[in-house]
Amino acid sequence: MMEQNNNVCKKQHVAISAEVYKCKNRWIIIGSYFIITFVAFGCYFNSLDGDFVHDDIFAIKNNPDVTGKNSIYSIFGDDFWGKSITDETSHKSYRPLTIVVFRLNYFLNGGKPFSFHVVNVVLHALVSVLFTHVSHNVFLVSRETSLSAGLLFAVHPVHTEAVSGIVGSADLLAGVFFLLSILLYSKSLLVNWDLGSTECPQTQRPQLLVVSLMLAAVSTLCKEHGITVLAVCAVLDVAIFSRKGILKMFSGGSTRHLMPLFHRLFYIFLTFSILLGIRLWIMNGTLPEFQEQDNPASFSPVLLTRILTYNYLYVFNSLLLIFPMTLCYDWQVSSIPLVENITDPRNLATIIFYIIIMLIVYRSYINFMSQEGENFNIPLIALSLLIIPFLPASNLFFRVGFVVAERILYISSMGSCLLVGYGLSLILHKAKDTEPVIKAIVVAYLLVLAAKTWSQNQVWHSRESLFRSGVRVLPHNSKVHYNLGNYLKDTGQNTEAIWHYRKSLELYAKHASAFNNLGTLLENKTEAESCFRNALKIYPKHKGAFVNLGNLLISNGEHQKGVNLLKQALDLDPHYSEALLSLGKIMMDLHRWSEAEQYFKAAITEKPDFAKAYNFYGVYHFKQGNYQDAVTCYRQAYTIDQSDILAMANAADSLKQLGKTSEAEKLLRQALSIRPDPKVVDQLGMMYFHAGKKAESLAVYEEMIDRSSNNTDALLHYANVLISMQELGKAESLVHRILADSPGNVDALRVAAVIYGIRSKPKVAIAYLEEAIQQCKLLQRGKSFLADMKYDLANHYKDLQQYDQALMLYTEALQLNPAKSKAHLNLGAIYHLKGQFSKARKHYEIVLKVDPNDDLVRDNLVKLTRLEKQKNGKRG
Known part of the structure; x- marks a missing residue:
């Protein structure tokens, strides 16, 4: 038991x-x-x-x-x-x-x-x-x-x-x-x-x-x-x-x-x-x-x-x-x-x-x-x-x-x-x-392996860290330089991007896309065209190079050649939205409105999340005067790409045209909260200025200066705001800052002339304007712009009582722009002072044809008639 x-x-x-x-x-x-x-x-x-x-x-x-x-x-x-x-x-x-x-x-x-x-x-x-x-x-x-x-x-x-x-x-x-x-x-x-x-x-x-x-x-x-x-x-x-x-x-x-x-x-x-x-x-x-x-x-x-x-x-x-x-x-x-x-x-x-x-x-x-x-x-x-x-x-x-x-x-x-x-x-x-x-x-x-993994994870943290690590680890790899160049290009760091694209091509001379992307950043159009053609020579099916070369030729005035290249890109890929968008833009520039709209719609159909296409479709509506439709397109653009401050700025322009300035202001502020872009700052500053809010305009520009902006257009607009508020010292300092970086800047030279004109220093103003006119001729600026410059210069000679020189410049201004009625007014005034009454009357009457209600001209004509009678009476 x-x-x-x-x-x-x-x-x-x-x-x-x-x-x-x-x-x-x-x-x-x-x-x-x-x-x-x-x-x-x-x-x-x-x-x-x-x-x-x-x-x-x-x-x-x-x-x-x-x-x-x-x-x-x-x-x-x-x-x-x-x-x-x-x-x-x-x-x-x-x-x-x-x-x-x-x-x-x-x-x-x-x-x-x-x-x-x-x-x-x-x-x-x-x-x-x-x-x-x-x-x-x-x-x-x-x-x-x-x-x-x-x-x-x-x-x-x-x-x-x-x-x-x-x-x-x-x-x-x-x-x-x-x-x-x-x-x-x-x-x-x-x-x-x-x-x-x-x-x-x-x-x-x-x-x-x-x-x-x-x-x-x-x-x-x-x-x-x-x-x-x-x-x-x-x-x-x-x-x-x-x-x-x-x-x-x-x-x-x-x-x-x-x-x-x-x-x-x-x-x-x-x-x-x-x-x-x-x-x-x-x-x-x-x-x-x-x-x-x-x-x-x-x-x-x-x-x-x-x-x-x-x-x-x-x-x-x-x-x-x-x-x-x-x-x-x-x-x-x-x-x-x-x-x-x-x-x-x-x-x-x-x-x-x-x-x-x-x-x-x-x-x-x-x-x-x-x-x-x-x-x-x-x-x-x-x-x-x-x-x-x-x-x-x-x-x-x-x-x-x-x-x-x-x-x-x-x-x-x-x-x-x-x-x-x-x-x-x-x-x-x-x-x-x-x-x-x-x-x-x-x-x-x-x-050791775990530590390497932890470290390598940081490499994959962002585009910049990933692409910079590639250049650091494999500096002889053409592709990593190309990818870093793309990141730098996307973030506006163009100088460094150009260096990496060139390095990529130095390491591998047959990189078609590196040629193409480099071409988009080069200011020299001849060199850019060479890059696009090299890309197509290496890879004849490179759609992007066709589009970029086409756009370049169009900008040089070779419209038909450019359009043909854009259409070649579409032959390679009928759904290529970039080519459709580019064709839409050129048709809009040529005022072929119905064709432009068809291309914009096609680009959006092919790529419904194509923010840039909505943006340009908005531009199309803006130019047609359809401001509400433009706002709708711009809003769609920055809804798709919430960092698209260009679309926000364009929408603000359209809202301003619709009289919705408070909405426009709010939108520009929103854009600046995303990225303090000088162009948007400038747009907001000028909107305040034209609305008579000079203090607000000044505050916007001063904030921009604190951030060390080097946008020349914005700085010049800031100078004009300062001039309007009689802060000539600040304006003068600002203009000299621009001219130190860009001595031949025509607009800066002209603003400097305005400042010295207000300060009753016509000789200094004349020196700036004569330099501006020389630069204007070299840069082949438009006739209307040159006419304005000659008119300003003539005014200063008139103030110095150098009437013969002033007469010559007013005449040249009218030859460049016959519609500049103020030149006729000043010509009439000089001839009036010189006693050449018939010539004075001729110019006064031209002004009255443009503006029959010009009281100053009417008063001058009355005085002129009196002087003519006195002169005729003495003769009698």
Whole structure:
């Protein structure tokens, strides 16, 4: 009886011990996943306040499929950037499910970058946990090995582009479904490793197999290389799950026992074929067009150069996974010089790389063929994860649009992390005496990587930080100089932008877009035209260069040539809104109003969020006198682009014409709160001035001066306000400041003459005006403007009683502008004083024809008549 009780107690003890172990193991699992999640969030926490940068702007901010401008159905017919995937210029990247996620996020948070960053960090943490889970539960590595691999994956700096760059959501989403597909594929099989693997496991739960294949499709619709999970599953099945059956077949056995495997492989192949067929059908069987700068090696006519360079690039990508200390958002053009001959020392790195790969393959082969070996061949699994997802980016099957892209390594890095984790476990197993030292080294390595990731996140914080980091890390890369030039151009830092565009062309003379963008900033029109023509010579399909060259020729008076170039841009792309807008502007300048309106409407139709098109359509309505319609267009422009202060300023002009000065003032103040633009300050100051609010006008200009504005027009208007308020000293100082920077400024010279005229210093005023007239002739200013200058100069000679000189200048002013009636008045007055009454009467009568109610002229005519009678009386 006592023995029976002891047996019962032992059984209960064993049961309790098993339950305790199970419970303890569950908490270990939860703890490891918590650590992975915490580390992943910790590494990327400082990325959450980042902005939309680089590709984010085109894929999210300017993508009508994301912002809701296009219908939800258009997502499935467009590429990743919102352009129809059948379009010749489409990038052909088809990721509709990623765009659906973007669109939902945009709808829920109003397009703020914060929530997009949160989603990316959450997805990365989820992928890290899933990878750790799959490593332990599917690949059957030890808990410590899976944790090491998961931690390495979570902190790896090469992932910053995918996680901190918002468009990397495509890689993260593909990674989630990639791992879920592997997980469910393994769960669909009847495998019990504790009892020993069967020769070929049955498909115990076919519904899970179907879901696994569906998840592979979902991964593919998030990003193209998600399709490679099918090949990974096939390798797992053949080389791991059904290994014993394959070995039996190799030794001469029957293949009947492998039928479950063949069925699964058939379904995998069928799924792959369907996905590939759908993809080719969507693209109309065409591949995207890339330029040489995108992937120079693929354009090399020398086969040896292509082979050597491609193989070295595989080495380079592998080094990024092991030593990710040099990272850059763009590795195009000259970042990695081509390997053009076999004597290049980089070929030694390629040889060593392949020796290592062959050693791993050999170890995998030994493990596979060994009857006594482990069921799970970790080196083979790691190689599969490393190589297979990278194949679409390898240039082996088709040309890709990049040299190196760090985000492409997101899924492939799982293989390297697993390999490192597995290698670490082998080292620890064989060197137990040095285990604390090795673990300390591993922890230090992870901390260094985490620190690099934290630092790299800051690089992705803004456009400026990203582009400046590129120049700092890869100063010999033409593309990073070009991108920084674009940022500087967009922010008005034109001098620095020009330097970087020139540096880009110095490094890579065939960069068509660098020529094009440089041309838009050059003041020398001849040099600008040369840049646009160079861009077209390099890339004859450059739409932007056609438009810019066309606009330049139009500004030079070659209207027909310019219009033809704009139409050529439309021939290349009938939906090109910039060309439509430019044609609208030229038609408006030519007063071909109906054509102008058609082009403006077409530009808006093609690009409903085209703020600039609404702005110019507003200008069209303003010139037509339709001020309310103009206000409507301007408001639409600055609603789309809330930083468009030009549209706000234009709207204020229209509101002023409608008599709504308080609204106009409020709008100008709003524009200045966004950016203190001197032109807007000037507009507000002049509005106050013309409204008789001189004190308010003065306050606006004084605030502008405090900010050290160098806008010449605004400074001159400020000077005129000071003159009107008799603050001649300040006005004089201001004008001298302008002339110190620009000695030949005609308007400043004229204002200086006004100041010295008021101060009764006509000789000084004359000197300024004569210089202004000389400059006016050199600059070929209009006749009307020159007439005004001669009239002012004549007035000063009249004040000095140098009447002959004054008469000559008034006459010249009238020859330039016959409608200048005041010149007739002054001519009449001088002839009146000189006693040449008939000539005086002639000029007085001309003035009266223009203004019959001019009392001064009438009084002068009365006096003239009296003097004529007196003169005639004396003669009599």
